[in-house]
Amino acid sequence: MAGPTTAGEATRAVVDLRSDTVTRPTPAMRAAMHAAEVGDDVYGEDSTVAALERRVADDLGFEAGLFVPSGTQGNLCALLAHCQRGDEYLVGMDAHTYKFEGGGAAVLGSIQPQPIVHAADGTLPIDALERARKPEDVHFARTRLLALENTWHGRVLPQDYVIAAAAWARSHGLAVHLDGARLYNAAVAGGVCVRELAVPFDSVSVCLSKGLGAPVGSVLAGSADLVRAARRWRKMLGGGMRQAGVLAAAGLHALDHHVERLADDHARARRLADGLRTIAGIEVTAQHTNMVFIDVPRDRLRALGAHLRAAGVVASIGYLPQVRLVTHLDVDDAGIERAIEAFALFRPRG
Ligand SMILES: *Cc1c(COP(=O)(O)O)cnc(C)c1O
Numbered sequence: 284m285a286g287p288t289t290a291g292e293a294t295r296a297v298v299d300l301r302s303d304t305v306t307r308p309t310p311a312m313r314a315a316m317h318a319a320e321v322g323d324d325v326y327g328e329d330s331t332v333a334a335l336e337r338r339v340a341d342d343l344g345f346e347a348g349l350f351v352p353s354g355t356q357g358n359l360c361a362l363l364a365h366c367q368r369g370d371e372y373l374v375g376m377d378a379h380t381y382k383f384e385g386g387g388a389a390v391l392g393s394i395q396p397q398p399i400v401h402a403a404d405g406t407l408p409i410d411a412l413e414r415a416r417k418p419e420d421v422h423f424a425r426t427r428l429l430a431l432e433n434t435w436h437g438r439v440l441p442q443d444y445v446i447a448a449a450a451w452a453r454s455h456g457l458a459v460h461l462d463g464a465r466l467y468n469a470a471v472a473g474g475v476c477v478r479e480l481a482v483p484f485d486s487v488s489v490c491l492s493k494g495l496g497a498p499v500g501s502v503l504a505g506s507a508d509l510v511r512a513a514r515r516w517r518k519m520l521g522g523g524m525r526q527a528g529v530l531a532a533a534g535l536h537a538l539d540h541h542v543e544r545l546a547d548d549h550a551r552a553r554r555l556a557d558g559l560r561t562i563a564g565i566e567v568t569a570q571h572t573n574m575v576f577i578d579v580p581r582d583r584l585r586a587l588g589a590h591l592r593a594a595g596v597v598a599s600i601g602y603l604p605q606v607r608l609v610t611h612l613d614v615d616d617a618g619i620e621r622a623i624e625a626f627a628l629f630r631p632r633g
Contacts, residue, residue: 298618301599303465303548303573303611306496312536319532323525324350325518331528335535339489339502342538343481347510349503349517350531354379354464356522357488357501359387362428364505364512365458365486368393371424373412373457375401378432380462391520395424405435406444409451416455426455432462433480437552437574439469442480449483459483464490464501468572471545485509494545494573495537496612499530541612548573548610551619555608558623565626568605575608583631594625 299305308316322328336348351357358380366372372388374381376398380388388394397415399407407429417423429452433440449459461484463469463477470477481487486505491497503513517523524530549572556570559577566578579587588600599607610619 296595296618298596298614298622300608300610300614300622301597303494303609304492306492306494306612308498308533309496309612311540312496312533315532315536316529319528321526321528324527325523325525329526329528329531331535332524332531335531336502338535338538340504342477343487343489343504344478345481345487345504345510346507347505349510349513350524350527350534351488351501351503351517351522352499352524353492354462354488354490354501355384355387356517356520357490357503358384358430358460358462359391359520360513360516360522361460361486361488361503361505361509362388362394362430363392363516364509365428365460366392366394367425367427369395369424370427371395371397371417372428372430372460373397373399373407373415373426374430375399375405375407375432375435377401378430378435378462379464380430380432397424397426401435404444405432405438405440407431407448409448412448412451416457426457428452428458428460430460430462431484432464434465434469434472434572434574436569436576437465437468437571438569439472439572442473442475445480445483458485460485461487463487465493465572467542468494468545468549471542472549472572486513491534491537494548494611495534495541497530497533497537500534502534544612545573548612548614551610551614551616552608554616555610555619555622558619559626562623562627564629564631573610575610576603576605577608579606580631586631587629590629591625594621594628596622596625 319331324332340348416426452459488503491500556567556575569576
């Protein structure tokens with residue numbers, strides 16, 4: 284699809300607030316992909332993939348990294364590497380790994396999830412973790428791993444909680460994995476480097492294809508041993524890619540050029556939330572980093588979706604209990620104003 288060619292067309296382009304996964308590679312990113320040196324990465328011969336894996340491992344403070352096609356596969360490779368058949372992992376009831384990844388750890392790894400109800404701030408209370416952990420006994424699955432998610436619904440987990448939860452896990456011999464799909468958003472929001480947020484963990488998976496704007500890819504980072512095990516699982520899962528340097532180049536470009544600008548997405552989400560708060564009938568329930576959640580009466584959701592679409596605005600409606608709006612690289616200030624205007628013009632009957 285051709286990009287907008289005139290200012291007029293640009294204003295009419297759809298404002299897609301469903302997710303930060305919808306970004307398209309910028310011309311500069313495409314140029315970096317075009318210029319990438321490649322080789323067969325399954326033979327370990329793609330220097331661009333190797334550079335990306337090194338780069339993310341260094342950023343996060345780990346020995347090694349593994350480039351995978353998706354965040355789902357990064358988390359799954361990590362779970363398979365940490366846990367054996369009959370093991371259990373503690374995970375948030377609404378965590379992506381538990382709820383939105385097809386139950387992969389259970390289906391493919393015979394790893395039992397033990398879901399934990401989140402506190403309002405997204406944390407998994409340590410007393411709830413303590414109650415859920417199984418003692419060594421033939422009746423029980425072996426509790427092996429705690430998995431956290433940061434950001435969670437856009438929220439940055441309090442780092443003192445993360446440190447305490449990881450220390451609790453370690454004291455019981457559990458490993459700790461972070462689904463850090465949006466960890467760069469958390470770092471930018473908190474004014475810290477991602478390494479600081481990654482320190483408490485044994486493994487961290489980050490997405491390049493969310494707010495960072497790459498078309499494809501995630502990186503799982505951890506110890507050399509863990510990544511070696513994960514690499515074997517990646518191959519088994521069909522994630523061994525050949526001349527993947529064209530994709531890795533997009534990831535490297537994103538890390539060089541699209542990290543600091545996440546602050547713009549956060550500012551636009553704030554502006555969007557502020558604008559929506561002035562509109563009667565819409566309740567903004569949360570705004571964190573690049574996400575805004577709103578409550579709209581259930582019987583108006585379909586009409587709202589249709590109204591927004593007609594106005595050239597797309598939102599994630601009916602997929603989560605609340606309406607979710609996500610800012611990203613392909614939504615500018617004018618797009619935010621158009622979205623606010625579209626919501627303001629919504630006149631539900633009744
Ligand atoms: C998107 C996402 C993933 C998985 O990413 P995919 O690349 O879509 O498989 C994992 N965790 C969280 C929190 C996510 O938002």
